[in-house]
Amino acid sequence: DQQVKQNSPSLSVQEGRISILNCDYTNSMFDYFLWYKKYPAEGPTFLISISSIKDKNEDGRFTVFLNKSAKHLSLHIVPSQPGDSAVYFCAAKGGTASKLTFGTGTRLQVTL
Amino acid sequence: GAVVSQHPSWVICKSGTSVKIECRSLDFQATTMFWYRQFPKQSLMLMATSNEGSKATYEQGVEKDKFLINHASLTLSTLTVTSAHPEDSSFYICSARRDLGEQYFGPGTRLTVT
Numbered sequence: 610d611q612q613v614k615q616n617s618p619s620l621s622v623q624e625g626r627i628s629i630l631n632c633d634y635t636n637s638m639f640d641y642f643l644w645y646k647k648y649p650a651e652g653p654t655f656l657i658s659i660s661s662i663k664d665k666n667e668d669g670r671f672t673v674f675l676n677k678s679a680k681h682l683s684l685h686i687v688p689s690q691p692g693d694s695a696v697y698f699c700a701a702k703g704g705t706a707s708k709l710t711f712g713t714g715t716r717l718q719v720t721l
Numbered sequence: 722g723a724v725v726s727q728h729p730s731w732v733i734c735k736s737g738t739s740v741k742i743e744c745r746s747l748d749f750q751a752t753t754m755f756w757y758r759q760f761p762k763q764s765l766m767l768m769a770t771s772n773e774g775s776k777a778t779y780e781q782g783v784e785k786d787k788f789l790i791n792h793a794s795l796t797l798s799t800l801t802v803t804s805a806h807p808e809d810s811s812f813y814i815c816s817a818r819r820d821l822g823e824q825y826f827g828p829g830t831r832l833t834v835t
Contacts, residue, residue, distance in 0.1 A: 611764075618762070645826075652725070652814050652826035653765070698765065708755065709824065713764045 612636045613701050615712040622719055628686040630715050632699035635680065639710075640703035644673060644684045647696045647714070657684070661703075689719045723749050725817045727827035734805055734834055742800045742830045744815030750795035751817035755824065756788075759812045771798055805834040 614633045622628045632642075640661040645653035659666040659673045659682065666673050672685045686693055696716045700709040724747040734740050744754060753772050757765040769785075771777035771792035779785045787809075789801040798817075802809055814829040 613764075650730075650812070650829060650831060652727075652816070652828045654826070655823065707753075708767055708770060710767075711765045714762075 611713070612639075613699060613710050613712040615697075615699060615715045617715050618713070619716040619718070622689045622717065624691060624719055624721050625688045628684075628689045628693065628717055628719070630684040630686075630697050630699075630717065632682045632684075632712050633680060634682075634701050636701070636703070636710070637680070638703045639701040641701065642673070642675060642682050643700045643702075643709070644671075645698045645700060645711075646693075647698060649696075653698060656697075686717075689717075691719050691721065693717060694719050723747075723817070723819075723823075723825040725751075725815065725825045725827040727813075727815055727830050729830060730828060731831040732833070734832070736806055736834055737804055739801055739803045740805055740832060742802075742813055742815075742832075744798045744800070744817065744827050746796050746817040746819075746825070749817075749819050751798075752795065752820055753818045754792055754798035755816045755818070756790060756798075756800050757814045757816070759814060759829075765814060768800075802832065805832070807834045810834045 643658040644656040647653040657671045675682045696714045698714045699712045726745045728743045756768045768783045769777040769779045777790035792798040816824045816826040818824045
C-alpha cells in the first residue's frame with residue numbers, strides 16, 4: 610500500500626526553466642511533508658518541508674505547495690540548474706507516527 | 722546540517738556469511754536511528770526504528786532475526802545482516818534524529834551478496 614506516490618518516474622527540463630515535481634498522498638493523518646534530493650549511491654539530503662497548516666513554503670529557488678483537499682504537494686525549482694539533476698523523493702509523516710513514509714522518487718534531469 | 726556516516730560504503734560478501742554495517746552521528750547525539758533499504762529505482766523502505774538502549778521496532782515483513790539492529794550508544798547503531806543471501810543485496814541507508822528534530826541521512830552502504 611503506497612501511501613505516498615510520485616507518479617512521474619522521470620522529468621527532463623531545460624536549464625533556466627521551471628521544474629515541477631508532484632507528489633500525492635492518501636493518508637489524511639499526514640501533517641508534515643518533506644522533499645529530499647538524492648544522488649546515486651548517496652543518502653538523501655533534505656531540501657524543504659511544509660507543515661499542513663501552511664499551503665506554501667519558499668526557500669531560495671525551491672518552493673513547496675500543499676493542497677490538503679487534493680492530498681497533493683508539489684516542488685517547484687526555478688530556475689533549474691544542471692546541478693539539480695538528481696532523484697527527488699517526497700516524504701510524509703504525521704499523527705502518532707514519527708517515521709517518514711517516502712514516495713517512489715522522480716528522476717530530474719536538467720539539460721543545457 | 723548534521724553529519725551521519727556509514728561504514729563500509731560498499732561490501733561484497735559470500736552467501737551464508739554475516740555483514741555488519743555501522744551508522745554514526747558525528748556531531749550530535751541521536752536518540753533515534755532508522756534503517757532503510759532501497760532497491761534500484763524504488764523508494765526507501767523503512768526496515769526498523771531503534772532508540773538508544775532499547776530494542777528496535779521492526780516494520781512488518783522485516784525479519785528481526787535476520788536483520789539485527791543494535792543501538793548501543795547515542796552516536797552509534799549497527800545493522801547486521803545474518804546469513805546473507807543474494808536477495809539481500811541492496812542499498813542500506815541509516816538516518817539519525819535527535820529527539821523529535823530533523824532526520825539526517827547517512828551516505829548509504831551497498832551490499833552485494835554473491
